[in-house]
Amino acid sequence: MLFDSALRKDLSRSLLATLTVLLTVVVTLMLIRTLGQASKGSVSPSDIMLVMAYTVLGYMPIVLSLSLFVAIIGTLARMYQDSEMVIWFASGLGLAHILPTLMRFAWPLIVAIAGLALFGWPWSQEQILDLRNQFQQRSxxxxxxxxxxxxxxxxxxxxxxxxxxxxxxxxxxxxxxxxxxxxxxxxxxxxxxxxxxxxxxxxxxxxxxxxxxxxxxxxxxxxxxxxxxxxxxxxNPVASVQATVRTMPSLELFEQRSDSANDSELAWRIGLVLAAINYVVLALALTSGNPRSGRMTHIITALLVFIVYFNLLSLGESWVGNGVLSGGAWLLILHGGVFAVGMSWLWMRNAQRSFKDLWTKRGEARA
Structure with a gap:
């Protein structure tokens, strides 16, 4: 219990610092982007702050997922370097015992990500579309x-x-x-x-x-x-608001998932939630106590993994939208596959095994 509370305190501090930095970067980028849209006449200059706020709200699931991923990797990397993990292992607890603690810490964030992805994202996109239409429809x-x-x-x-x-x-x-x-x-x-x-x-x-x-x-x-x-x-323009797939409620997307465009958007939203769960498993499996690697090595690794995973999410959305795969099949292939790889990797590290050991035993069995 003492280990759990200490770990969660460290994770909370790391998450708060990471989230602050990422939000600052995202708000700055969104402000520049919104100013560019205002200069092109896409949005009203008086609505810049509103459009920026709605845009940041829409991207909060991605920001929270990355913050959670980086916070866990950064905290575990520090514990390895400060030999705190040695105390954890010496008490008879392995890596598998850390996963429940991480899940207890991460579940409020995962619930928040689910709410923002399934309900906050379409609402924010609808508000942005309304502001743009009102500006475009003026005489x-x-x-x-x-x-x-x-x-x-x-x-x-x-x-x-x-x-x-x-x-x-x-x-x-x-x-x-x-x-x-x-x-x-x-x-x-x-x-x-x-x-x-x-x-x-x-x-x-x-x-x-x-x-x-x-x-x-x-x-x-x-x-x-x-x-x-x-x-x-x-x-004189006639007021008309053209709804897009991004503004449709998640329940409506589920009811009309026979359409490939609706299916891809629904798979994207659900995929953000499943990815947040997988980030917890991957963070625990990726972080190691190599004394030759610095703290930035783990952060860079986390960013590379996040970028690859996020690009796969976008690729899957395109494939589902083009009818190559169904949304359920893509969710199972991508997120189920990543979860299986992460859990297998975690099991091997917990059992102190490596791919080299498995290959050696396989060769001995053949001999």
Missing amino acids: DIDRIAPGEFQISSSGDSVFFVDRDSSSLEQAKQIFFARSKNEENSVTVSKEASLIQQDGQTWVQLESGQRVQQTYGAKPVIRVMEFERYETLLSR
Whole structure:
């Protein structure tokens, strides 16, 4: 009991430190990514913090799994180097006796990972999709800002009005460029006003010039000057939210798992939970007391194993989505296989056996 409490205290301190570092890195990366999306016009600048928070929440199962894996490996590596594992073994306890202690420590995190993967992930993706749709569905009038170039909601037009314009309804020094159906046009004018008609927004330009270039077998360039010119700016958008597989509840995915896309998403979410369990077994099996290896060796090994495992998860999601395998078969092959390898490796280390010993005994049996 004393060993268990001491081990869990060390694991708690290591987990807290690891989680703090990883969260700092993830929040920084997500902030940079969200700022990039805002600069491209995918999300509203005012919603940057919300989008970043929802994104971090969606990736928390992965962060918690990596934190748990690194914390266990780091703690066990320190115990080996400080000869604490010698005391553990001298008391008659082997590696197999440490696994229940690790599971008792890890089960609250595994439950949290399950809740975040099965329920938090789709909810956060739905919130992000709603924010993006609300931003994309705003009218082009709302996009226009004096002194700034802005892209229309359809992506085929660019607007610019002078910074000194008093309002968007009565703007000055307008630049309007459009590229559509093998036709480019650039229009400039001194003044412009907005006209709402039949659910559409028109721009009435005055005292300007228009350059129109048409591509094709015979390219044509036309230059015209006008006193008054009207062009369609936008149609009032109809609010519509397109649901994706990532936003579907897990129960709905389970009921509709006959669809390969739904099956792959469900396998991904369940796989995150099973991977967290396997990380505990792999951490105990991987960590050893080699005096020639430093602490960073174990951390690097943990990161490499995590990257390989995570890539296999992504590969399996692609295979299930393409119909190569079913979600249940892939979960059994990948996570069941990793669990079997980890437990076999742990059993061999607990019995103080190696692959070399097994190969030698096999050769002697043949002789």
